[in-house]
Amino acid sequence: xxxxxxxxLLDLQEMSRDDIALILETAKSxxxxxxxxxxxxxxxxxxxxxxxxxxxxxxxxxxxxxAAKRLSADTLSIQAAASSLVKGETLLDTALNIQAMNVDLVxxxxxxxxxxxxxxxxxxxxxxxxxxxxxxxxxxxxxxxFTMNERIGKLxxxxxxxxxxxxxxRVARSNIAGLTRMGAHVxxxxxxxxxxxxxxxxxxxxxxxIAEALxxxxxxMALRMQKERQQEAYLPTVSxxxxxxxxxxxxxxxxxxxxxVMHPGPTNRGVEIAxxxxxxxxxxxxxxxxxGIAVRMAVLYLLLGRKAKV
Amino acid sequence: MGLLIxxxxxxxxxxxxxxxxxxxxxxxxxxxxxxxxxRDGCPVIDARGKKVFPGLIDLHVHLREPGREDKETIETxxxxxVKGGFTSIFCMPNTTPTIDxxxxxxxxxxxxxxxxxxxxxxxxxxxxGREGAQLTEMMDLKRAGCLxxxxxxxxxxxxxxxxxxxxxxxxxxxxxxxxxxxETLSAKGVMNEGATSTLLGLAGDPVVAETxxxxxxxxxxxxxxxxxxxxxxxxxxxxxxxxxxxxxxIAVTCEATPHHFTLTEDVVKxxxxxxxxxxxxxRAEDVMALHEGLRDxxxxxxxxxxxxxxxxDKEVEFAxxxxxxxxxxxxxxxxxxxxxxxxVLDLPRVVEKMSTSPARLMGLSQKGEIAxxxxxxITIVDLNxxxxxxxxxxxxKSKNTPFLGxxxxxxxxxxxxxxxxxxxx
Numbered sequence: 001x002x003x004x005x006x007x008x009l010l011d012l013q014e015m016s017r018d019d020i021a022l023i024l025e026t027a028k029s030x031x032x033x034x035x036x037x038x039x040x041x042x043x044x045x046x047x048x049x050x051x052x053x054x055x056x057x058x059x060x061x062x063x064x065x066x067a068a069k070r071l072s073a074d075t076l077s078i079q080a081a082a083s084s085l086v087k088g089e090t091l092l093d094t095a096l097n098i099q100a101m102n103v104d105l106v107x108x109x110x111x112x113x114x115x116x117x118x119x120x121x122x123x124x125x126x127x128x129x130x131x132x133x134x135x136x137x138x139x140x141x142x143x144x145x146f147t148m149n150e151r152i153g154k155l156x157x158x159x160x161x162x163x164x165x166x167x168x169x170r171v172a173r174s175n176i177a178g179l180t181r182m183g184a185h186v187x188x189x190x191x192x193x194x195x196x197x198x199x200x201x202x203x204x205x206x207x208x209x210i211a212e213a214l215x216x217x218x219x220x221m222a223l224r225m226q227k228e229r230q231q232e233a234y235l236p237t238v239s240x241x242x243x244x245x246x247x248x249x250x251x252x253x254x255x256x257x258x259x260x261v262m263h264p265g266p267t268n269r270g271v272e273i274a275x276x277x278x279x280x281x282x283x284x285x286x287x288x289x290x291x292g293i294a295v296r297m298a299v300l301y302l303l304l305g306r307k308a309k310v
Numbered sequence: 311m312g313l314l315i316x317x318x319x320x321x322x323x324x325x326x327x328x329x330x331x332x333x334x335x336x337x338x339x340x341x342x343x344x345x346x347x348x349r350d351g352c353p354v355i356d357a358r359g360k361k362v363f364p365g366l367i368d369l370h371v372h373l374r375e376p377g378r379e380d381k382e383t384i385e386t387x388x389x390x391x392v393k394g395g396f397t398s399i400f401c402m403p404n405t406t407p408t409i410d411x412x413x414x415x416x417x418x419x420x421x422x423x424x425x426x427x428x429x430x431x432x433x434x435x436x437x438x439g440r441e442g443a444q445l446t447e448m449m450d451l452k453r454a455g456c457l458x459x460x461x462x463x464x465x466x467x468x469x470x471x472x473x474x475x476x477x478x479x480x481x482x483x484x485x486x487x488x489x490x491x492x493e494t495l496s497a498k499g500v501m502n503e504g505a506t507s508t509l510l511g512l513a514g515d516p517v518v519a520e521t522x523x524x525x526x527x528x529x530x531x532x533x534x535x536x537x538x539x540x541x542x543x544x545x546x547x548x549x550x551x552x553x554x555x556x557x558x559x560i561a562v563t564c565e566a567t568p569h570h571f572t573l574t575e576d577v578v579k580x581x582x583x584x585x586x587x588x589x590x591x592x593r594a595e596d597v598m599a600l601h602e603g604l605r606d607x608x609x610x611x612x613x614x615x616x617x618x619x620x621x622x623d624k625e626v627e628f629a630x631x632x633x634x635x636x637x638x639x640x641x642x643x644x645x646x647x648x649x650x651x652x653x654v655l656d657l658p659r660v661v662e663k664m665s666t667s668p669a670r671l672m673g674l675s676q677k678g679e680i681a682x683x684x685x686x687x688i689t690i691v692d693l694n695x696x697x698x699x700x701x702x703x704x705x706x707k708s709k710n711t712p713f714l715g716x717x718x719x720x721x722x723x724x725x726x727x728x729x730x731x732x733x734x735x
Contacts, residue, residue: 013509090625090626091626091627092625110627112627112628112629112630113510113511113512113581113628113629114510114512114581114627114628114629115627117580117581118581118627132511133511133512133629134511134512134513135510135511135512136511170511173508173509173511196507196508196514197503197504197505197507197508197514197516198503198504198505198506198507198508199505199508200505201505201508201509202505202508202509
C-alpha cells in the first residue's frame, strides 16, 4: 500500500490516484465496524476532533461526529456564525481558540471558498474540509466514489453524469476531481447559466442536453436545485427546470439498465429528482449516507491514527 | 539656497544624455544643466553611477484620508510615494467624505502641504458620492485644484450620465478617468472568471465586464469628440479595443498596473487576499498583451492603483476581503526587474510611462522632463541595487502586497521634489 503523506484533507485536487485508492481501501475495512453490535474501535482513543460548522448542516455534521465517535475520539461541536465577521472574531481567531484547547483535528464547514485553508495555514491542527463555498467537499466526493466502486465494481472507464446546478456545486467539483483522477468519464449537464466557465479544463464533457448526458451512463447524479436561482435570473422558472432536467423514470431509461442514481442530499423531490427515482430500485442515496461514515472514519484515521502509533 | 546634483546620468523620455551632467537646482526649478557646474555653499548630491529620472508621477493612488486613516494617511502615503521615487501622485476620490466638493479638495491640499513631501493632486468624483447619478460641480473642483475626475472603484454605469460627464468635463478642462467595470456583469465576482475561478469555487468577474465599458466609452468619445482615460486596464481584449480606437484617432488613453502586467490569476490559488484586486488578475495571455501594449504605445502610462488595507480588513475569507494592494514602493523596482531586462521597455520608455506621459495627460507642462526651466522633481535610481520586498521595509501604513519576499533589482536612492530632497536612502 502507498504511503499516506497528507496532513490535511482540503481538496481532492491535491490527492493522487494512490491517495484516493488508499482512502477507499481503508474505508472498506471501517464499513464493517458500523455493522457490529459494538460499533467502536479504539483507533483514535485520546484524540480530540472539533467540528466547526459555520454553515447549516445536519447530515455531514452527524456523519463526521459518528465517524469520530466510532473511532473513540472525543468530539466537540462548534456552531459558528455564518460569517465570523458578524461577531467581530475572525475565523482564524476561532480556530486558534479551538487549538488552545489541544484539539488534534478540526472539521470545517464554511460558506466561503478557501476558508479551511486559513485554518490549515494559521494553526498546527489537522484540517478536514467538510465543504467550503462552491469549491470543495472532498469527503462527499470520496463517499460518492466509494459507493460507485462498491456498486459497479470499478471506476476506470465508467460514465458518470452529474446533472443540475454545477456552478454552485462543491459536490460536483469534488466528484469531478476524484473521478477524473480514477479514470472515470464525467459528463456535467445543466442549464447553460449554471455551467461554470472553463469547467472543461477539469477534464469533463459538458452538455446542456439531458439525453446526451444520461446516454449509457453508469451513474446518474442529481444535484440540489435551490429555488433562489430563479430570483437570481439563472432560471426562468423552477418548473421549466423540472421539465428539462428532472431525473424522471423516463429519462433514466437513457442510462444503462443497471445504472445507479445518486444525490448528495437533501433532495428536493419533484425538482431535480422524481420521487419514484429517489425511492426506486436504482437509487443508492441511502447507501451514500451509510458509506459516508466509513469514508470519514478512514479520513480521520489516516490523518490522525497512524501518526499516533509512531 | 539651491541644490547641486553632480555626475547625473540623465534619462528623459526622448532619450538619455550621452555624458553625465551636473544639474543646478534653484528656487524649485532646474536652473542649469552642464558638464561641470560649481556653486559654493550649497548642498551637493553625487549621483555618480546612478540614473537620474524626472520625478515619477502616479495617476492612481488611494491615500484613504479623509476617512480611513487606519489604512493610510496623506503623510504615510506621501512617505511611501517618495520612497518609490514618486514626486506627484493623484489620489482617488473614494474617501469619506467623497472628494466631490471643493472643500474636500482643499482639505487634502492643505494636509499635503503640511506634510510637504510630494505634489498631491486630488481627483474629484464624477458624480456625487460616486453614485453614478448627479454630476459634481466640476468647474468648482477644477478651480480648487483638480485636474481629473473619476468615480474609481465604480464605473459610471449609466451611459447617459457618462455622456453628460464627458461633455461637462471637457468644458471644465478635466480628464475623465474611468474605472471600467460593468457591475451587472462583475456582480459578486472576486477573481477573474474562467477555469481557475471554477476550480477554486470563487465567483468569477468576467473580462467582458471591463471590455463592455471600454467599448461603450470609445463610442461615446468618438461621438462626442471628448477625451477619456481608462484606468488599470487588465485584459488583452481591452488592449485590442484601445489600440484600434487610437488608430482611428479617438482621444482615448489608458494606464496599466505593475500587478496586472506581472501576475496571473494563478497566484489566487493560495487564497492569499493580497492577490485580490479589482479588476482581478487575469491570465498569461493578458499579461503578454499588456506588455505588447506598453511596447507599442497603446498603454500610455504605468499607474500603481496603490490601495492600502489594514491587516484586520485583509485577514478574512477571500470572498469578503476588500480588493486592492499597495504599489507605490514596488512599482519602479518591478518595472526595472521584470520589464527592462525582458526588453518590454528601455529606460527612456520607463521614464515616458512613469513620468512624461502621465504629466502630459494631466497637463503638467512643467513636469515629466529634466530640462532647464522645468520643475526640479527628480528621482535618482541605482539600477544595480538588489533588494527584497518586506513588511519592515514598507513605509506605507498597510502591508498588503502580493510581492512580499520578491527580490527586485533597481531601487530609488534619492527623491527630490520641488528642489527639496524629500527622500534619501
